[in-house]
Amino acid sequence: MLRCAVLDDYQGVARELADWDRLSDRADVTYLNRYVDTHDELVALLGDCEIVVVMRERTPFPAELIARLPKLRLLVTSGMRNASIDLDAAAAHGVTVCGTASNPEPPVELTWALILGLARGVLTEGGNLRDGGPWQSTLGADLHGRRLGLLGLGKIGARVARVGAAFGMDVTAWSRHLTAERAAEAGATLAASKEELLDTSDFVSVHLVLGERTRGLLGADELRRMRRTAYLVNTSRAAIVDQEALVRALREGWIAGAGSDVFDTEPLPADHPLRTAPNFLGLPHLGYVTRRNYEGFFQGAVEDIEAYLAGSPVRTLG
Template sequence: MRLRCAVLDDYQNVATTVADWSPLDGRVEVVPFAGHFGSEDELAAALADFDIVVTLRERVPFPASLLGRLPRLRLLVASGMRNSVIDLAAARAAGVTVCGTESSSAPPAELTWALLLGLARGIVEEGNSLRAAGPWQSTVGADLEGRRLGLLGLGRVGGRVARVGLAFGMEVRAWSRNLTAERAAEVGVRRASSKEELLAESDFVSVHLALSERTRGLLGAAELALLKPTAYLVNTSRAAIVDQDALLAALREGRIAGAGVDVFDTEPLPAGHPMRTAPRLLATPHLGYVSRANYARYYGQAVEDVLAYLAGEPVRVLG
């Protein structure tokens, strides 16, 4: 009997065209799903007849409760080599192998700068005004050269963002609990003495931390209050690192100049969600990793993961 493989959340209908799935022909039936399943019941019903599931990043949680309702599932492939929404222990207990893929740090770093520049120069507001024959110039752009960029996290993505900031002539500072002065110097930036110093003295703050119990809620109301009223905050990392309600309040009350956000507590964002209409907010629908090269890597290596599993030698096993 031929195995069945579900490819979840293929919003752009490109999963089966950006990579070569032909090595699975005759052995695995590949079925992409363009829509998002909003509940565990919907997922359990849709995936009941599948042996393999390919899921993109952390779009779909796989808790123990869902895994227990998928007795046919044997292989779960997630893009990236880290996934906080898959219960790896429950998967092992259920006999499900979980594999990952490589992921490039370039696309999220590039999107960070798209948001930061869009905020600084009022690109969306000015572009919309031009199209609507509105005012010719209504904003005064914020300068980057000579301003301070504060990075929360200086890993693969943060390091890339830092180097671009330096190229713009910005003064770059970074902070995380484990950041050393040596690592900061390696990138060409200085380590801030504290999170509070970085927030209070930066003109632009960008979040590049992994989500963990230590970083969850790292920026709450008290931390956001440290930002200058002329400062901008960008988050392309994980929504839970920044308290969403506190950020909305800061934006509504004009306590910061603006924010660029690519990640949300609930995704896809519900139609009536306040993040869709918040003032001073430039928001994108979690596009950080969405690029043609990254997708080709994700799905190409997903095929490799399936082939290796079928050969009895799984690769890139998570957990």
């Protein structure tokens, strides 16, 4: 009987959202619903596991951790991209890495939750209503007739663009290799440069893949370019926006506000300055956390494990 561990099942739903009984005669599955932040504890928990299922990038698997798990043979991640797994190290240690399907719609929907929450002061007004504060204390920002600037126009960004157009927004987009034709297909106009997009947008939303060319793409200089009445939203990866510069931008009023679903360290430390930054709407990385997505993730994990045990792994990464 093989041992399998499902990591970071924060909501305690992995067992009910897939038919793990299909593996019951071959694998003993355990579910861990808390974040484990040290390699020593992970090794203690996973040392006798041949199979590990991870949720996105919640628990990284760098080379040094993989080397300390000699029994590990299959690593399954939700989605088909996971920058926190060292694929070269996995291959060197004979570990097969597989992924699952993932839906682009949930992060699109959450992006708009953040944009609307910022624009209409939902955090402030909702808090006032619950706590007996003033009745109406903010003046909302309009979407209709305003400019939405999108950094990145892939599967998610293009869907965000179409929603923006439905709100009556002027949608522009920029990325290094984006063409005017591709932008037009999503109902957007190609910005001449990143700088022009930042200079002219009322809302800026980040939808780029994290890489060496996008890490720190928005630093202090870029945030200072934005209008003081503009809002920044990031549901992509935290490292695309310089986090220290973002805190300063909020505290010094360079921008009107920011919303983020992603952070350099997750779970976010209790003393992190973003927790108390003014006009900041933060969520605990919920972009992909919906029932439909989770059903796909965990059912896909079961399928990956079955295929691996049958000697024909599917959806391999690397």
